[in-house]
Amino acid sequence: MSAFFTGIGVIVSLELRQRVRTVAWYVLIGVFVALVALVTLLLSIAFGGFGAENSGGAIFSAIIYFVLLLGTLVAPALSGNAINGDRDAGTLATTQVTLVTTWQLILGKFLAAWVTALAFLAAAVPFLIYAALDGGISATAIIVSVLVLAFELGVVAAIGVGLSGILSRPLFSVAVSYLVVAALSVGTLIAFLLGGLAVQSDVRSTTTYAISYSPAGEPERCGPPQTTTYPVPRFDYFWGVLVANPYVLLADAVPTAYSAEGYPTDLFGNIKLGVRQAQLAPELTMTYNECSSDFYGSDFEIPREIVERTTPGWFVGVVIHLVLAVGALVYAWSRTRTPAAQLARGSRVA
Amino acid sequence: MTTSDSAAAGIVVEGVSRAFGEVKAVRAASFTAAAGTVTGLIGPNGSGKTTLMLMLASLLKPDAGHIKIAGFDPTVDTAAVRSRLGWMPDVLGSWSALTVRSTLQYTGRLYRQDRQTAAQRASELIDLVGLEALADSPTRVLSRGQKQKLSLARALVHDPAVLLLDEPASGLDPAARVELRTLVRRVASEGKTVLISSHVLAELDEMADSAVYLANGVTASKESVARARTGVRAWRIKSTDGAGLVRALNGAGFASDTLTQERGEVMVPLASEAEASALLATLVTGGVPINTFAPAVGDLEQTFLGLNAGDNS
Numbered sequence: 001m002s003a004f005f006t007g008i009g010v011i012v013s014l015e016l017r018q019r020v021r022t023v024a025w026y027v028l029i030g031v032f033v034a035l036v037a038l039v040t041l042l043l044s045i046a047f048g049g050f051g052a053e054n055s056g057g058a059i060f061s062a063i064i065y066f067v068l069l070l071g072t073l074v075a076p077a078l079s080g081n082a083i084n085g086d087r088d089a090g091t092l093a094t095t096q097v098t099l100v101t102t103w104q105l106i107l108g109k110f111l112a113a114w115v116t117a118l119a120f121l122a123a124a125v126p127f128l129i130y131a132a133l134d135g136g137i138s139a140t141a142i143i144v145s146v147l148v149l150a151f152e153l154g155v156v157a158a159i160g161v162g163l164s165g166i167l168s169r170p171l172f173s174v175a176v177s178y179l180v181v182a183a184l185s186v187g188t189l190i191a192f193l194l195g196g197l198a199v200q201s202d203v204r205s206t207t208t209y210a211i212s213y214s215p216a217g218e219p220e221r222c223g224p225p226q227t228t229t230y231p232v233p234r235f236d237y238f239w240g241v242l243v244a245n246p247y248v249l250l251a252d253a254v255p256t257a258y259s260a261e262g263y264p265t266d267l268f269g270n271i272k273l274g275v276r277q278a279q280l281a282p283e284l285t286m287t288y289n290e291c292s293s294d295f296y297g298s299d300f301e302i303p304r305e306i307v308e309r310t311t312p313g314w315f316v317g318v319v320i321h322l323v324l325a326v327g328a329l330v331y332a333w334s335r336t337r338t339p340a341a342q343l344a345r346g347s348r349v350a
Numbered sequence: 351m352t353t354s355d356s357a358a359a360g361i362v363v364e365g366v367s368r369a370f371g372e373v374k375a376v377r378a379a380s381f382t383a384a385a386g387t388v389t390g391l392i393g394p395n396g397s398g399k400t401t402l403m404l405m406l407a408s409l410l411k412p413d414a415g416h417i418k419i420a421g422f423d424p425t426v427d428t429a430a431v432r433s434r435l436g437w438m439p440d441v442l443g444s445w446s447a448l449t450v451r452s453t454l455q456y457t458g459r460l461y462r463q464d465r466q467t468a469a470q471r472a473s474e475l476i477d478l479v480g481l482e483a484l485a486d487s488p489t490r491v492l493s494r495g496q497k498q499k500l501s502l503a504r505a506l507v508h509d510p511a512v513l514l515l516d517e518p519a520s521g522l523d524p525a526a527r528v529e530l531r532t533l534v535r536r537v538a539s540e541g542k543t544v545l546i547s548s549h550v551l552a553e554l555d556e557m558a559d560s561a562v563y564l565a566n567g568v569t570a571s572k573e574s575v576a577r578a579r580t581g582v583r584a585w586r587i588k589s590t591d592g593a594g595l596v597r598a599l600n601g602a603g604f605a606s607d608t609l610t611q612e613r614g615e616v617m618v619p620l621a622s623e624a625e626a627s628a629l630l631a632t633l634v635t636g637g638v639p640i641n642t643f644a645p646a647v648g649d650l651e652q653t654f655l656g657l658n659a660g661d662n663s
Binding site: 092 | 437
């Protein structure tokens with residue numbers, strides 16, 4: 001077993017030296033650090049400076065999202081040609097004739113891609129510490145958000161490496177990796193919005209207005225009820241699509257901190273609230289009766305209660321992402337295995 | 351099948367075929383390469399040489415037939431084969447960002463050598479192939495010939511018992527070719543099996559003990575090789591007295607229209623080596639000053655051309 005991990009270690013080290021550790025890479029990290037510094041500074045000013053109430057949580061969650069955004073933008077470029085790029089460069093077959101196994105090769109390449117994406121998280125750590133020291137975010141929230149972020153970067157790295165083993169052209173596999181990331185990040189959102197708007201329900205609104213008032217201004221007599229109908233989008237049918245969205249998944253997984261009034265204090269909590277509200281079916285019959293006693297009765301719910309009575313979906317998202325990542329790697333393994341029985345059209349082993 | 355111990359330790363190929371979709375790259379390949387010998391793999395472009403090499407190198411699965419490398423089947427005991435097999439591909443690829451030394455070290459590590467062994471072996475191989483001056487340069491600065499040397503060194507990292515060299519001489523300068531020949535002969539003299547594919551038949555003639563001829567994915571039979579070998583071939587004769595030579599040849603029964611003259615040399619078609627010996631004796635005793643008397647093409651080329659001529663007819 002230790003020989004297995006030694007082999008993976010050799011591949012990881014080889015990948016990092018051959019593929020990643022270049023001047024361009026250090027420049028990219030430098031640009032990233034500068035951007036995160038700028039974002040932190042602007043957010044600090046926006047929230048009223050260091051020590052302002054709840055500003056730490058807001059800054060922390062914004063930085064985590066920023067790392068997720070940049071990490072998922074960079075990871076496909078670094079991992080999306082890990083296998084087919086080597087085949088094009090003529091270095092894949094010479095590696096495959098050694099005693100390294102196909103699984104060691106694929107897992108080594110995946111780990112190298114993951115480590116590379118995690119370097120962005122590592123580069124953002126000073127800013128995360130600054131935000132954490134600012135207060136307003138719990139230790140659990142810090143740990144969970146960092147773990148989920150690391151997991152998501154791993155998923156993107158696995159999909160990139162997997163596609164580079166499945167598709168034969170590097171340019172195509174990098175593009176498809178980006179499309180998968182886009183489908184998860186933006187596609188789920190579009191599907192959610194379009195689905196909700198396409199399926200609409202009619203709301204019957206019955207309104208009864210007063211026609212005479214007492215001298216005290218109380219309604220005395222009401223007219224006949226008037227009924228109108230209008231359509232509302234049914235997002236509650238489609239909220240499930242969003243569980244596969246990495247940004248939503250992250251927000252949904254992090255335990256939310258609330259203000260004294262029951263409002264979320266960070267970006268994670270607000271996104272979670274928005275997504276959870278989408279689970280609630282709209283009320284399809286509305287009654288407004290000035291003569292009725294519950295005229296002023298509003299069914300307003302404070303956000304904390306909404307979050308607490310709706311369904312968390314993040315672990316379903318985690319399972320979906322895990323299936324995608326593992327599936328991509330297994331498929332890549334079956335396509336890269338040697339001695340090869342079948343080759344894709346127009347491709348060569350060496 | 352009767353295989354000697356030395357063949358069992360080398361390469362045994364029996365009825366191997368491999369198709370890519372509709373294209374049958376290798377149709378029926380059978381040969382043995384014994385341990386301690388150098389075998390040439392010869393065939394025109396597109397004859398299936400590289401496909402056969404890839405199957406021997408444990409990268410491609412044959413559709414049918416059996417392969418044994420040092421006694422192991424690459425499709426079954428893949429790891430056992432790989433630990434005994436060195437492969438130099440026809441495609442020159444190298445990790446461009448790594449130095450020559452670390453390329454060899456990493457290759458050793460991929461063969462499960464420990465760090466120290468890999469470092470030591472890398473230094474030995476750098477000396478062996480003569481890349482000392484470039485040992486710590488990144489491989490992207492290497493010329494084609496230097497990459498060939500690196501590729502050869504990489505194939506030797508784990509001291510394999512069977513060595514497959516796909517076009518090893520292409521891109522090498524004459525001095526490097528001589529070094530390659532010496533190296534290949536030395537590897538064979540250590541009891542290892544070497545299979546070399548090459549287009550440069552004269553080159554192989556000097557290195558190879560035997561040859562396997564591949565045409566349209568089929569290895570030529572022993573009989574057709576023997577037939578092609580014994581066909582009429584041209585001999586090159588050169589004399590300081592050109593006119594006297596032609597006269598003497600005419601006298602020996604070679605009409606002028608069967609002779610070809612180029613650059614002061616005369617090409618004479620002869621059916622066998624015995625006939626050549628007899629002609630040389632006649633010319634020398636006839637007082638013609640002979641300074642060159644040799645076959646115009648090497649054994650392998652003669653056979654190769656003979657087999658191709660047989661195919662076309």
